Amino acid sequence: MLLADDNADMREYVKRLLSRQFVVITAMDGEDAYNKVLQYRPDLLLTDVMMPRLDGFGLLGKIRHHPDLRHMPVIVLSARAGEEAKVEGLEAGVDDYLIKPFTARELLARVDANIRIARSRGEHARQLEREVKRQTAALRDINHSLLQSNDDLQQFAHVASHDLKEPVRKIRTFSNRLLEEFGAMMPPQARLFLSKIEQSTQRMVMMIDGVLAYSTLNGSEQTIESVDLNQIVGYVEGDLELAIDEKKATIIHGVLPRLDGAPVLIYQLFYNLINNSLKFARSDTPPVIVIVANLLHGQDEEQDGEIVELVIRDNGIGFDQEHTERIFNTFARLHARDKYEGTGLGLALCRKIVERHGGSISASGERDKGASFTIRLPRTQDRKSI
Numbered sequence: 266m267l268l269a270d271d272n273a274d275m276r277e278y279v280k281r282l283l284s285r286q287f288v289v290i291t292a293m294d295g296e297d298a299y300n301k302v303l304q305y306r307p308d309l310l311l312t313d314v315m316m317p318r319l320d321g322f323g324l325l326g327k328i329r330h331h332p333d334l335r336h337m338p339v340i341v342l343s344a345r346a347g348e349e350a351k352v353e354g355l356e357a358g359v360d361d362y363l364i365k366p367f368t369a370r371e372l373l374a375r376v377d378a379n380i381r382i383a384r385s386r387g388e389h390a391r392q393l394e395r396e397v398k399r400q401t402a403a404l405r406d407i408n409h410s411l412l413q414s415n416d417d418l419q420q421f422a423h424v425a426s427h428d429l430k431e432p433v434r435k436i437r438t439f440s441n442r443l444l445e446e447f448g449a450m451m452p453p454q455a456r457l458f459l460s461k462i463e464q465s466t467q468r469m470v471m472m473i474d475g476v477l478a479y480s481t482l483n484g485s486e487q488t489i490e491s492v493d494l495n496q497i498v499g500y501v502e503g504d505l506e507l508a509i510d511e512k513k514a515t516i517i518h519g520v521l522p523r524l525d526g527a528p529v530l531i532y533q534l535f536y537n538l539i540n541n542s543l544k545f546a547r548s549d550t551p552p553v554i555v556i557v558a559n560l561l562h563g564q565d566e567e568q569d570g571e572i573v574e575l576v577i578r579d580n581g582i583g584f585d586q587e588h589t590e591r592i593f594n595t596f597a598r599l600h601a602r603d604k605y606e607g608t609g610l611g612l613a614l615c616r617k618i619v620e621r622h623g624g625s626i627s628a629s630g631e632r633d634k635g636a637s638f639t640i641r642l643p644r645t646q647d648r649k650s651i
Contacts, residue, residue, distance in 0.1 A: 266290070266376070267305065269298035269312040269324065270342065275365075279311070279342075282369045283376065295319025299327055302334060309380050314343040322357050329358050336390075338383040340375060342367075429473050437466045486650040487527030494521035494535075494575075497528070498556065501536045508543050518556035524573050525646040530618045537611040538638055542579035547633070554579045560644070571644040572624075578637040583630040592628060621651050 266283065269292040270276045280289045290305055292298035294316045302310060310328065314321035321341055328334045340361040355362065360382075361375050440462050448456060495518075502509065502516060509516070516539065539554060546552040554577065561572040584592065593616045612628075615638075619626040624642035 266309040266311060266380075267292060267298060267301055267307040269293075269295065269310070269316065269321070271313065271316045275313070275342075279372070282372055283311075286373065287376070295321065295324035298324055302328065302337070306334075307337070308383065309376060310337060310339045311376065312339065312341060314341055325357055325359060336383070336386070338379040340379060430470065433466050433469050433473070437463065440466070487530055488650050489525050489646050489648060490528055491523050492526045492528050492531050493523050494531070494558070497532050497535050498539075500532060501539050504536065505540060505543065508540070512543055512546055512552055514543055514546070514552035514554065516554045516556070519558070521556065521558045521575075522560065522573055522644070524642055524644045526622055526642065527651055530621065530651075534615050534618045534640070537615050538577050541611055542577070542581055542636070545579075545581040545636070547580070547582055550580060552579060552581060561641070573642050573644050575640040575642070576637060577640075578635060580635040583632050583635045585632055586630060589628050589630070593626070622646070 266287050267290045268276060268279055268283070270279065271294050276291050276293075280291055283289050290301055290307060292301050295312070296318045298310070298312060299319065301307075310324075312321045312324055316324075319327075321343075325339055325341070328337060328339065338360040339358070340363055341359045342363050342365060344365045360379050363372065363375055440459050443451075444456065444459055451459075498516070498518060498521065508514070542554045543552055557576045557578075559574040559576075561574050593612050616626050619640055619642065622642050623646070624640060626638060626640045628636060628638050630636035
């Protein structure tokens with residue numbers, strides 16, 4: 266241990282008491298003590314308060330600000346008695362406070378107790394550090410395995426999609442040839458069976474494309490750009506023109522804001538939601554799809570910028586409110602396949618896109634009265650790609 270005191274008699278007295286159990290290094294003032302602390306790295310510092318050049322509290326401050334010394338136990342020796350003096354010492358960061366004069370037994374007991382506490386604390390810190398290293402290594406291994414598994418799954422999705430599409434394409438080709446070449450000779454029941462095969466193969470192609478899109482969404486980074494939502498909705502209206510005309514649908518929206526995002530993904534988001542409203546329209550009512558945008562402010566430090574809130578409402582068949590969360594699950598379907606086409610992946614893909622942009626999506630609905638989807642996205646991104 267290191268003993269710092271400018272009084273030679275006190276220094277000699279304390280050293281004599283402690284030398285029975287400890288190796289004691291002495292210093293004449295705070296500066297001398299600090300240099301010897303750096304040199305010897307003692308297990309404990311015992312220091313007087315009133316010393317020339319650098320007093321005890323100044324020495325304590327330098328030790329507490331040193332990254333390798335800040336946990337060293339420090340006992341202050343002082344002639345100042347009273348609660349105020351002790352509180353001042355404890356607030357300054359001392360581990361113990363000993364008032365002069367003190368007995369040899371009290372000094373030895375305080376020193377021994379603080380060294381044992383420091384060693385116990387050090388061993389605990391070392392155990393914690395070992396555990397952190399072990400857990401970090403384990404997490405690194407898990408992360409590597411997950412990355413490898415993700416790569417394998419993406420490769421599998423590509424291969425499986427290609428291999429599955431080929432036999433489905435042949436089924437569709439030869440089914441169509443049967444209808445074209447022998448349709449006139451077939452009874453109505455046979456033509457009905459072939460039409461069901463055609464519908465099933467069409468659904469299979471949609472399912473394969475949907476699985477591929479969902480599984481590879483996180484496979485590559487997308488560059489962040491300023492996206493004009495009015496332009497995105499215009500593109501979607503153009504691509505869905507046939508379905509809109511067929512169902513006599515109306516899409517209503519005011520001026521929509523710009524936001525930072527990946528254009529391809531934002532397009533997929535709007536395409537899926539608007540297409541969803543067209544698919545689940547009521548048979549006796551032309552679809553009306555309304556898109557409303559609002560600018561909100563974040564409610565916490567993580568979202569302290571502007572938030573774009575988009576609400577997409579329709580007057581379709583809706584759904585029971587109890588299914589609000591389920592509809593975002595992969596392959597979730599609330600309606601019969603033979604009545605409403607789809608893969609059950611569209612809304613799962615929407616949630617994945619929104620969350621990738623750091624946003625949220627929720628839904629509400631009422632049977633036979635329509636559905637409403639609320640999307641909240643950051644207006645600006647602090648990343649260059651997602």
